[in-house]
């Protein structure tokens with residue numbers, strides 16, 4: 001039975017409820033009157049239920065679809081301004097005991113090179129990432145309880161935070177690792193992680209069981225209930241996502257929003273982020289072997305509808321997508337992107353030899369971080385290297401409350417400008433620096449409060465004189 005408050009996967013991701021939702025959306029996809037009502041509700045910027053959002057996703061009236069895109073763009077602007085948060089993935093280990101049929105890390109794949117970074121190697125990777133200008137990482141690893149232990153992760157996090165190379169520092173470590181226990185989530189929280197990210201892959205239980213035929217990840221309920229355990233362990237910033245291409249996108253879309261509704265109902269705080277990865281070609285994996293791939297138009301519609309349905313949730317797109325696709329996605333709702341990414345284990349400090357490839361999937365956006373930053377600024381976005389919120393204790397419901405009241409802008413905009421200036425001074429090419437300085441001069445006028453503007457101007461001056469502190473609001 002569907003029960004948003006229940007902690008059981010089969011209740012809060014209830015198959016019958018999803019089927020009913022899909023039937024309701026299908027029946028109303030031409031219902032202009034209902035669609036208008038839903039759009040009007042969405043304009044209040046308090047979000048939509050999974051049923052309402054499913055109707056918008058299915059909406060088949062061109063004129064209404066244009067309204068949906070316009071509203072998504074407006075909500076994006078209202079909540080996130082023109083800031084785009086930057087991050088990079090860091091692959092720690094590709095040892096894995098699971099049998100996921102879409103992932104090259106699956107245990108039976110014998111031709112991918114298996115690697116686990118030592119603490120010394122992590123240090124080299126982090127220095128390389130700091131030298132690019134990154135301040136925020138997402139740690140990635142396969143599931144191997146013997147090799148990739150919690151102790152290993154905790155030690156790695158400690159190593160990463162401890163490295164201060166030149167003016168560099170990793171100030172926020174997010175982590176995307178297999179579902180684990182409440183006690184382990186508590187340890188991750190104590191180690192100072194930002195967001196715990198775990199993709200559901202698919203909410204469709206039957207498909208899930210087929211796509212994960214062996215290994216601990218086969219347990220659908222344990223995987224689906226992971227965010228509940230993470231919250232119980234004190235992690236209040238969690239990141240959801242599905243891997244689009246595995247099952248039917250309408251089903252996944254409803255499941256994703258029901259998951260968000262469940263977290264909000266059970267813990268008073270929805271997901272901090274939602275990622276929208278699409279299945280990619282990888283060693284031993286042909287995405288064409290999966291029937292449910294989605295084209296760029298549907299992908300854009302999904303992003304717009306998520307933006308409208310959960311306005312307070314950040315949205316992430318990775319370098320799985322190419323420049324053109326990312327450009328469109330940024331307008332419709334994405335607030336966080338990776339740049340200069342490598343999906344191999346140890347790929348930042350030195351290129352991998354041809355016969356030792358360890359990467360997880362092909363990257364479509366192969367530009368350097370500097371090129372991505374330059375490109376964003378050409379489109380009038382402010383690339384932000386800010387990591388202040390969680391270090392200021394603005395996580396979970398405190399973050400959401402500030403977001404909902406609109407006050408978060410007073411921190412985000414100044415922090416974005418100051419961290420961009422740090423990037424420009426320390427890492428940017430001359431062309432990027434020139435473009436960035438112009439952008440900052442223009443954007444400083446958008447710091448709403450005059451006193452705050454004065455502080456930002458003073459801090460920018462100090463950064464330019466290389467008189468550094470950890471400037472943040």
Ligand code: SAM
Pocket residue numbers: 102103104140141142143176177178179198199201217242243277278279280281282285320360361
């Ligand atoms: N091992 C962790 C777990 O059990 O969830 C996740 C880490 S894995 C490095 C990160 C994500 O990569 C997976 O959750 C999956 O969605 C995604 N992934 C796997 N194979 C992929 C492929 N062929 N194309 C695109 N993304 C893929």
